[in-house]
Amino acid sequence: MNARIFENYERITPLSTVNPTVKILCSVAVMLFVSVVFDLQTLTAVTLLGLAVLVLLGRVPLRTITRAMVPFMLFGFGFLWMNALLPRAQGTVLASWGPVLVSAEGLLNGISFFLRALSFGVWSLVFVASTDPTLFVLSLMHQLRVKPRIAYSALAAYRYLPMLQQELEQIRAAHRLRGMGEHGGLRGRVQRIYRYTIPLLAGALRRATRVAAAMEARAFSGERESWYRTVGVRKRDFVYLVGIMVLMGVIIAWGVQSSSLSLWSGRLWE
Numbered sequence: 001m002n003a004r005i006f007e008n009y010e011r012i013t014p015l016s017t018v019n020p021t022v023k024i025l026c027s028v029a030v031m032l033f034v035s036v037v038f039d040l041q042t043l044t045a046v047t048l049l050g051l052a053v054l055v056l057l058g059r060v061p062l063r064t065i066t067r068a069m070v071p072f073m074l075f076g077f078g079f080l081w082m083n084a085l086l087p088r089a090q091g092t093v094l095a096s097w098g099p100v101l102v103s104a105e106g107l108l109n110g111i112s113f114f115l116r117a118l119s120f121g122v123w124s125l126v127f128v129a130s131t132d133p134t135l136f137v138l139s140l141m142h143q144l145r146v147k148p149r150i151a152y153s154a155l156a157a158y159r160y161l162p163m164l165q166q167e168l169e170q171i172r173a174a175h176r177l178r179g180m181g182e183h184g185g186l187r188g189r190v191q192r193i194y195r196y197t198i199p200l201l202a203g204a205l206r207r208a209t210r211v212a213a214a215m216e217a218r219a220f221s222g223e224r225e226s227w228y229r230t231v232g233v234r235k236r237d238f239v240y241l242v243g244i245m246v247l248m249g250v251i252i253a254w255g256v257q258s259s260s261l262s263l264w265s266g267r268l269w270e
């Protein structure tokens with residue numbers, strides 16, 4: 001996930017004005033539902049709904065969404081090929097290469113995992129790409145009654161996430177300047193991970209120490225009797241919540257009507 005996704009909230013859009021607590025609760029509810037669904041029709045519809053919310057309400061460019069979805073695609077593709085090649089005691093063989101068999105049941109199951117990963121990614125972006133970190137922390141304290149000490153710690157961590165990419169580019173440039181080329185192969189990749197991880201971890205620790213010292217110097221105790229800025233629940237938040245729930249209800253009703261809705265029965269496949 002690149003820095004543009006974390007900075008997209010700076011644009012004023014209909015989605016960015018929704019209460020962060022309402023958005024995260026909606027996204028979590030959708031993802032919990034997706035985690036127990038196995039049919040391709042419902043998973044595809046839920047993913048497209050999240051994509052529509054991102055594009056129409058969040059006004060996030062498709063190119064930015066695609067780049068941010070790459071890790072989720074890779075994660076889902078791993079499940080796809082593993083399930084496609086996983087042997088089945090009773091299954092319809094689609095193709096075979098020596099001892100390797102591709103079954104129809106395994107392929108469908110793998111596609112469902114792939115779509116589930118995409119759905120998780122899209123609905124995560126619905127929140128991440130449209131939420132001001134400061135408003136999110138204030139909403140956690142005002143609506144969910146999270147203690148300020150915990151909320152401000154989350155804010156500090158969230159603020160520094162986009163900076164990790166910038167620091168990684170600086171480390172790469174410094175290594176190239178010193179003649180430390182990026183060698184190919186497995187050994188070269190392991191060496192790069194070691195060379196990049198240690199400076200990133202050291203920088204994160206130094207930054208965390210400075211933040212803790214700054215909060216301590218300002219006598220931050222985590223208790224607040226008054227607020228400079230408050231975040232409340234407004235009419236548009238209820239409209240967003242009801243809208244998402246109604247559209248999800250339509251998708252579920254469509255699946256029930258077409259007899260395609262398949263929920264988890266306790267096993268990954270029949």
